[in-house]
Amino acid sequence: MSSKNKKGNTLVTVSRRDFLKYSGMVIIGSGMLGCIGPGDNKATWGFLLVDMKKCQGCASCMLACSLVHEGVISMSRSRIQVLQNSFGKWPDDLTISQCRQCVEPACLKVCPTGALHRDLFAGNVATVDAKKCIGCKQCINACPYPPGRAIWNAEEKHSQKCDLCANTPYLGEKGGPNGKKACLEICPVNAIIFTKVIPDQQGDEGYNVNLRDEEWEKLGFPRS
Amino acid sequence: MYGYAGKILRVNLTTGDIITIPTSDYEKWGGGHGIGSALFFDLVKDKTISAFDPANVVTIMTSPLSGTIAPGCSSRTEVQGIGAQPYPVEWFTRSGFGGRFSSMLKFAGWDGIALEGAADSPVWIDIRNGEVTIRDCSDLSLWGKDAWESQEIIFDFIAGSGSYDTWVSPDSASDARSTQRPAVLTIGPAGENLSRMAVLQHGASNTSGQGGFGAVWGSKKLKAISVMGTGSITISDPEALFKARLEQVAQYAYDFDNPKDAGTPNLFQSPPGQGTTWESFPNFKHSSGQRPQACIGCHSGCRRRYESGLGNEATCSETTFYLSAKSAEILHQAVDLLNKYGINCLEAYGCYTYMRQLNKEGILGPGKEIDCPLNFADIGSLEFIDQFLKMVAYRNDGLGSEHECGNIIAEGAVRAAEKWGRLEEDLKTGKLEYPYWGFPFHFDPRIQVEWGYGTILGDRDINEHDIMRLYVFLKEIFYNGAKQLSPEEVINIVTDKMVPFQDDRLMLDFSTDNMYSEHMAKLVSWHRYYTRFWKQSMLLCDNRWPDFINSYAPDMIGSTGEAEPLFFNIVTGKNFGSFVFKLKDVDSAVHNADEF
Numbered sequence: 001m002s003s004k005n006k007k008g009n010t011l012v013t014v015s016r017r018d019f020l021k022y023s024g025m026v027i028i029g030s031g032m033l034g035c036i037g038p039g040d041n042k043a044t045w046g047f048l049l050v051d052m053k054k055c056q057g058c059a060s061c062m063l064a065c066s067l068v069h070e071g072v073i074s075m076s077r078s079r080i081q082v083l084q085n086s087f088g089k090w091p092d093d094l095t096i097s098q099c100r101q102c103v104e105p106a107c108l109k110v111c112p113t114g115a116l117h118r119d120l121f122a123g124n125v126a127t128v129d130a131k132k133c134i135g136c137k138q139c140i141n142a143c144p145y146p147p148g149r150a151i152w153n154a155e156e157k158h159s160q161k162c163d164l165c166a167n168t169p170y171l172g173e174k175g176g177p178n179g180k181k182a183c184l185e186i187c188p189v190n191a192i193i194f195t196k197v198i199p200d201q202q203g204d205e206g207y208n209v210n211l212r213d214e215e216w217e218k219l220g221f222p223r224s
Numbered sequence: 225m226y227g228y229a230g231k232i233l234r235v236n237l238t239t240g241d242i243i244t245i246p247t248s249d250y251e252k253w254g255g256g257h258g259i260g261s262a263l264f265f266d267l268v269k270d271k272t273i274s275a276f277d278p279a280n281v282v283t284i285m286t287s288p289l290s291g292t293i294a295p296g297c298s299s300r301t302e303v304q305g306i307g308a309q310p311y312p313v314e315w316f317t318r319s320g321f322g323g324r325f326s327s328m329l330k331f332a333g334w335d336g337i338a339l340e341g342a343a344d345s346p347v348w349i350d351i352r353n354g355e356v357t358i359r360d361c362s363d364l365s366l367w368g369k370d371a372w373e374s375q376e377i378i379f380d381f382i383a384g385s386g387s388y389d390t391w392v393s394p395d396s397a398s399d400a401r402s403t404q405r406p407a408v409l410t411i412g413p414a415g416e417n418l419s420r421m422a423v424l425q426h427g428a429s430n431t432s433g434q435g436g437f438g439a440v441w442g443s444k445k446l447k448a449i450s451v452m453g454t455g456s457i458t459i460s461d462p463e464a465l466f467k468a469r470l471e472q473v474a475q476y477a478y479d480f481d482n483p484k485d486a487g488t489p490n491l492f493q494s495p496p497g498q499g500t501t502w503e504s505f506p507n508f509k510h511s512s513g514q515r516p517q518a519c520i521g522c523h524s525g526c527r528r529r530y531e532s533g534l535g536n537e538a539t540c541s542e543t544t545f546y547l548s549a550k551s552a553e554i555l556h557q558a559v560d561l562l563n564k565y566g567i568n569c570l571e572a573y574g575c576y577t578y579m580r581q582l583n584k585e586g587i588l589g590p591g592k593e594i595d596c597p598l599n600f601a602d603i604g605s606l607e608f609i610d611q612f613l614k615m616v617a618y619r620n621d622g623l624g625s626e627h628e629c630g631n632i633i634a635e636g637a638v639r640a641a642e643k644w645g646r647l648e649e650d651l652k653t654g655k656l657e658y659p660y661w662g663f664p665f666h667f668d669p670r671i672q673v674e675w676g677y678g679t680i681l682g683d684r685d686i687n688e689h690d691i692m693r694l695y696v697f698l699k700e701i702f703y704n705g706a707k708q709l710s711p712e713e714v715i716n717i718v719t720d721k722m723v724p725f726q727d728d729r730l731m732l733d734f735s736t737d738n739m740y741s742e743h744m745a746k747l748v749s750w751h752r753y754y755t756r757f758w759k760q761s762m763l764l765c766d767n768r769w770p771d772f773i774n775s776y777a778p779d780m781i782g783s784t785g786e787a788e789p790l791f792f793n794i795v796t797g798k799n800f801g802s803f804v805f806k807l808k809d810v811d812s813a814v815h816n817a818d819e820f
Contacts, residue, residue, distance in 0.1 A: 057515075057517050059521070064518075070456075071291070071459065072462070074454075076331070076454040076455075083404070085388070086374065086375075088529070088536075090512075090530055091515070120791055146390040162293065174748075186472060188477065189516065216480070218483070219498075
């Protein structure tokens with residue numbers, strides 16, 4: 001079971017456990033067992049995976065995220081967070097926290113108003129309707145993966161989360177699970193990819209993959 | 225103007241006054257160096273004062289492009305004021321550094337800082353969005369800590385009960401959050417002890433090196449400025465900015481699927497991690513795991529972070545600072561010591577090289593004519609370089625006891641030579657390689673002519689590699705008997721971009737006969753305009769700009785001339801118009817302010 005990055009490289013395989021767990025969602029005839037797609041009303045139609053050992057820490061993904069969504073640049077509003085320590089030791093000097101697009105998202109379950117909902121017109125992605133959000137922050141507190149992947153927009157007083165760029169007035173082209181994703185497009189070292197294969201839902205390991213290839217190694221960086 | 229937060233912070237360390245200056249009052253100066261010069265001009269009445277006079281003002285400026293995704297334009301911060309390093313007069317000069325300080329400052333709502341006065345006892349400035357507090361260093365025992373320790377102590381203080389593996393809420397006035405550590409600019413012991421080699425240090429290895437501004441901060445009893453911002457930068461045309469960034473990188477940056485000139489450092493098209501010179505020495509490269517490491521927003525980071533944690537983010541000349549080292553690990557550790565003590569790499573190297581020469585000639589050493597406690601037989605050890613750096617940082621024997629030699633070399637090599645009565649002779653013989661203004665040799669001004677002219681017309685070693693790269697780097701990949709371009713084609717591509725002097729191909733004639741010509745004067749003029757405005761005012765990175773010749777571009781014609789005003793216009797909403805004609809007007813005004 002595989003997935004491709006923007007350069008077309010085959011990169012990812014689905015875990016056996018998640019294949020068995022979620023195979024009931026697979027659309028018969030899609031030709032991609034373990035993947036998700038139109039007709040599936042439970043999981044998002046795709047996931048962002050990152051390579052934390054490859055990331056160069058430029059945070060361009062963070063700067064681009066709020067730019068394409070809100071037209072401003074803000075690290076605090078970014079739906080993908082790169083945390084790093086200048087004095088740390090590779091690879092523990094840096095972590096990337098992107099929304100996992102959980103199959104059973106804790107954030108969605110606790111929203112009291114339905115502001116956080118699955119958007120059937122945008123590949124089932126769980127997203128926040130800012131007009132309905134009352135700012136209770138329950139979704140933010142419910143995310144079990146620190147740092148919480150639901151974002152507090154302190155300037156506009158509502159929560160928000162990664163919608164895989166479904167609602168991006170400043171992206172310039174179609175976003176969403178079947179469109180462009182700003183963080184993936186802007187990453188200068190190809191440390192982010194998109195997959196329609198459900199990653200391992202236990203912990204974050206399934207979301208952190210090896211995207212280092214021979215060309216990377218030639219530049220003096222480890223492949224493994 | 226879009227791209228700016230709208231306010232400049234003015235802090236008087238003598239009175240404790242904190243004042244806001246509207247950025248709009250200074251926007252006509254562009255940003256960075258332009259605004260810094262204008263602020264200095266307005267705030268310092270007597271421009272002839274000592275660097276250590278409390279009336280000296282140090283400006284720390286961003287640009288409209290800081291914190292944006294304009295590639296290679298996002299991270300630099302410009303520092304200006306009367307510096308401690310220039311010789312024979314402490315005069316108005318500049319420096320700068322990369323990392324993420326300028327972006328965090330703008331996220332906090334500030335476009336720059338003007339520091340004036342001097343505190344009675346050591347303080348640091350805590351900026352959390354609109355909250356600005358001058359804090360006593362004694363509460364955190366900051367004074368006396370090295371430049372890395374002080375940053376980590378401040379990290380912990382700002383996090384409060386939180387931690388940086390999750391969200392922290394730094395600002396008591398709002399519920400805004402961040403996962404980022406504050407951006408801290410600090411001095412080490414070298415600055416505290418007023419060494420003229422002292423830098424301002426940010427992160428592991430971003431330094432505002434030349435100028436001796438670390439000593440100026442030390443004289444103001446200012447240990448650090450910490451900035452934590454959770455706000456936003458407003459862009460004039462967000463969609464166009466995103467599109468322009470993708471297109472610029474797709475067209476002109478390194479392509480991993482189509483690698484070209486992979487080992488070449490410091491061009492727009494260079495791949496990541498190639499600014500770490502030690503990685504090209506088999507004996508000095510890291511054998512452990514590593515990643516490239518970029519300043520904020522950069523499309524291709526020039527440095528690295530390592531599994532050993534040694535030499536993190538070091539780049540360029542500091543990675544060759546101690547090539548006498550007996551092992552790779554000692555070299556990497558030596559650079560870390562340099563950064564922890566907060567010492568200027570180029571000046572330390574120049575001083576160390578000079579002292580070594582004097583030792584070889586039997587003039588300097590324990591009990592010699594110039595009494596120096598260093599055991600030069602031990603060169604290559606970590607202990608040797610640590611002792612030397614401690615002499616510079618603590619003005620003693622490097623082992624904790626008083627010694628005149630440490631006190632003298634902390635003044636820098638030129639002032640040390642003067643104190644030893646050797647200045648004139650050693651400059652003449654070339655033993656002391658300090659060609660101008662008390663700054664160490666960088667590139668030979670007889671060969672790299674525009675570098676020499678730029679420096680003697682200005683205030684410091686210019687450290688601008690724009691033209692020099694044509695000679696040092698590009699000859700290997702473009703016109704060294706090899707491939708794509710003939711020398712004539714290179715000259716045409718480059719000079720075509722040097723508007724308004726574009727028809728003069730002899731600007732790049734570096735022969736002896738042309739050194740004093742009008743052609744060379746045009747080259748120097750263009751270079752001064754380009755660097756003063758685009759590099760030091762708009763804060764484009766010297767490691768990535770200009771983009772003259774590019775292997776990925778059609779006909780190998782790089783993006784300079786088109787890209788710079790494109791990003792400026794998209795971010796600011798202004799129409800910069802003609803690339804250099806307008807630039808010439810703005811830049812001439814900045815030059816006049818500097819020279820005045």
